[in-house]
Amino acid sequence: MTLQLIKTPFEYKVREGKIINPDVIDFYKSVPNYRTTPLYSLKNLAKKYHVAQINVKDESKRFGLEAFKGTGGLYAMAQVIAKKAGLDTKKLTYQQLQTPEIKKIAASITFYTATDGNHGRGIAWAAKQLSTHAVVNMPKGSQEIRAQHIRDLGAPCVITDLNYDDVVKYTSEQAKKDSNGILIQDMAWGDYMEIPTDISDGYSIVADEFLKQMNQTPTHIFLQAGVGQFSSGMINALIDQIPKEKLPIITIVEPETVACYYLSAKIADGKAHTVPGSPKTIMAGLNCQTPSAISWPIIKDSAKFYATLSDDVAAKGMRQLANPIGDDSKIISGESGAAAFAFVNEILSNPNYQGIRNELKLDENARIIVVNTEGATDPINYQKIMKES
Ligand SMILES: Cc1ncc(COP(=O)(O)O)c(C=O)c1O
Numbered sequence: 001m002t003l004q005l006i007k008t009p010f011e012y013k014v015r016e017g018k019i020i021n022p023d024v025i026d027f028y029k030s031v032p033n034y035r036t037t038p039l040y041s042l043k044n045l046a047k048k049y050h051v052a053q054i055n056v057k058d059e060s061k062r063f064g065l066e067a068f069k070g071t072g073g074l075y076a077m078a079q080v081i082a083k084k085a086g087l088d089t090k091k092l093t094y095q096q097l098q099t100p101e102i103k104k105i106a107a108s109i110t111f112y113t114a115t116d117g118n119h120g121r122g123i124a125w126a127a128k129q130l131s132t133h134a135v136v137n138m139p140k141g142s143q144e145i146r147a148q149h150i151r152d153l154g155a156p157c158v159i160t161d162l163n164y165d166d167v168v169k170y171t172s173e174q175a176k177k178d179s180n181g182i183l184i185q186d187m188a189w190g191d192y193m194e195i196p197t198d199i200s201d202g203y204s205i206v207a208d209e210f211l212k213q214m215n216q217t218p219t220h221i222f223l224q225a226g227v228g229q230f231s232s233g234m235i236n237a238l239i240d241q242i243p244k245e246k247l248p249i250i251t252i253v254e255p256e257t258v259a260c261y262y263l264s265a266k267i268a269d270g271k272a273h274t275v276p277g278s279p280k281t282i283m284a285g286l287n288c289q290t291p292s293a294i295s296w297p298i299i300k301d302s303a304k305f306y307a308t309l310s311d312d313v314a315a316k317g318m319r320q321l322a323n324p325i326g327d328d329s330k331i332i333s334g335e336s337g338a339a340a341f342a343f344v345n346e347i348l349s350n351p352n353y354q355g356i357r358n359e360l361k362l363d364e365n366a367r368i369i370v371v372n373t374e375g376a377t378d379p380i381n382y383q384k385i386m387k388e389s
Pocket residue numbers: 067069116118119186224225226227228229230231284285286288336337373374
């Protein structure tokens with residue numbers, strides 16, 4: 001069981017002014033089956049660990065998709081269709097996209113994407129909601145059950161023999177070859193920025209909800225990162241809604257085998273760096289080797305710490321969430337979903353990490369928030385992990 005923490009080597013420069021397109025919240029209010037997901041305060045666990053609060057926002061309950069990812073996919077897809085149809089993208093409602101005329105435009109588009117599971121499932125679901133088409137590719141080693149979830153939503157999905165970065169390149173070429181094809185990727189690079197920005201803005205509904213659900217602002221937020229678009233979406237929402245001096249301490253958490261933000265902070269030359277090879281981790285959603293170009297600058301300027309955890313720490317966190325103390329809520333959390341909680345759980349329960357605990361100022365005044373970003377999206381592995389001790 002290992003974990004690591006480093007302080008940011010970069011200057012803390014939180015941006016001024018509103019960042020996120022303010023229509024995200026109104027758009028979601030117009031989506032028929034949109035519901036706020038639960039926020040659980042684990043009171044008994046917080047007491048045991050001598051901190052004020054441990055809050056877990058449960059995205060396993062989002063849209064019946066078992067993960068937060070659909071929040072980005074639906075919003076970005078809606079924006080693409082609205083632009084093509086000449087609608088006002090700043091005041092878009094779900095209903096505007098349901099007229100026969102707009103549905104016909106939507107039906108002429110095919111959205112291509114690469115995924116390790118949750119993003120592709122969100123895209124397949126969004127395509128179904130908006131009467132358009134999706135084609136999904138997965139990297140080697142992806143679980144068949146995750147591909148099947150995508151196919152069940154009507155999108156063709158293949159598990160390729162490419163690693164994540166290469167499957168993104170392959171899918172991008174596939175989209176270019178289709179005259180009606182559009183790449184809808186949850187990662188930005190070069191001049192591919194607009195759709196990933198909409199995806200990250202769509203995710204921000206998660207933070208908007210938990211800030212409304214919490215009675216006080218959090219003092220600490222731990223965010224698990226793959227390419228970092230989830231983290232940057234949460235950070236942008238926090239910056240938009242909380243005065244600068246009250247912003248929580250932000251820690252980015254990654255699997256130790258594929259920690260591109262941690263690596264970039266360690267190299268400390270201000271650039272984003274790629275983890276080489278074909279790394280392995282049970283945290284499939286976080287198995288991303290390169291930071292997203294839109295997320296790196298936001299995270300670099302606002303994260304105070306970068307952390308890593310081993311797979312067994314993540315598994316222990318999953319078991320802790322599934323076996324609560326007393327009347328704390330039971331939370332079903334998958335490998336990537338539990339990562340941020342698992343990191344916190346280990347430093348608060350293992351006396352060897354007292355130094356890290358002190359460095360993070362996790363004392364009796366700490367109001368911690370983490371997001372359970374997925375449920376048991378790989379049920380066989382979930383059961384296996386539950387049986388281990
Ligand atoms: C469950 C889960 N959590 C977190 C993430 C990380 O999101 P990002 O790649 O935007 O950092 C992912 C990405 O796929 C995911 O599936």
